[in-house]
């Protein structure tokens with residue numbers, strides 16, 4: 001029998017993954033929803049009526065969870081470089097978040113109203129080379145932090161995927177200097193061998 005390459009290994013692991021099966025059964029678009037659901041259950045950082053940004057939203061799993069949680073009185077504004085199939089009640093903007101035009105278009109959609117929660121699950125296409133992937137990911141984290149600082153209410157939350165590696169400690173430090181509460185979490189649905197963790201920051205420090 002031919003030896004499985006890394007993509008073959010990924011596919012068989014993916015298909016036998018309990019979170020994948022659970023997500024498919026529940027009609028969610030990604031297994032990643034279980035990372036967000038666990039963290040919302042634990043830290044209660046998205047509530048009914050909230051206004052939420054979902055950065056790096058494709059294929060739309062987190063947006064599905066967010067719109068369910070905020071309900072009709074809330075709003076979810078999602079964005080990704082890739083398109084997503086429409087989700088009832090979710091406003092979607094397609095574009096590259098590293099481009100000024102996309103960043104500004106997202107700010108325009110808020111119509112100067114403050115946001116309660118900024119989510120970022122953005123991750124670049126992984127090459128497998130940590131020296132390339134980690135800096136790319138860190139840049140997306142820094143842009144998301146900047147957006148959070150500019151748009152959040154004083155009691156708002158920033159929830160972001162970060163890869164542990166070069167720049168991680170500095171990024172946590174930046175978050176601590178902008179927010180009075182910063183916690184690092186590793187949800188059960190996050191694969192143990194993955195270097196990803198999630199950072200939850202709350203309460204912007206006054207400037």
Ligand SMILES: C[S@@+](CC[C@H](N)C(=O)[O-])C[C@H]1O[C@@H](n2cnc3c(N)ncnc32)[C@H](O)[C@@H]1O
Pocket residue numbers: 029030032033055056057058059060061062063079080081082095096097098121122123124125140
């Ligand atoms: C792990 S996926 C997000 C999964 C999503 N949370 C869900 O539950 O469906 C990461 C996303 O980040 C997006 N992304 C990566 N670089 C981006 C960029 N420069 N601008 C916008 N989105 C980006 C990718 O296209 C990808 O869809």
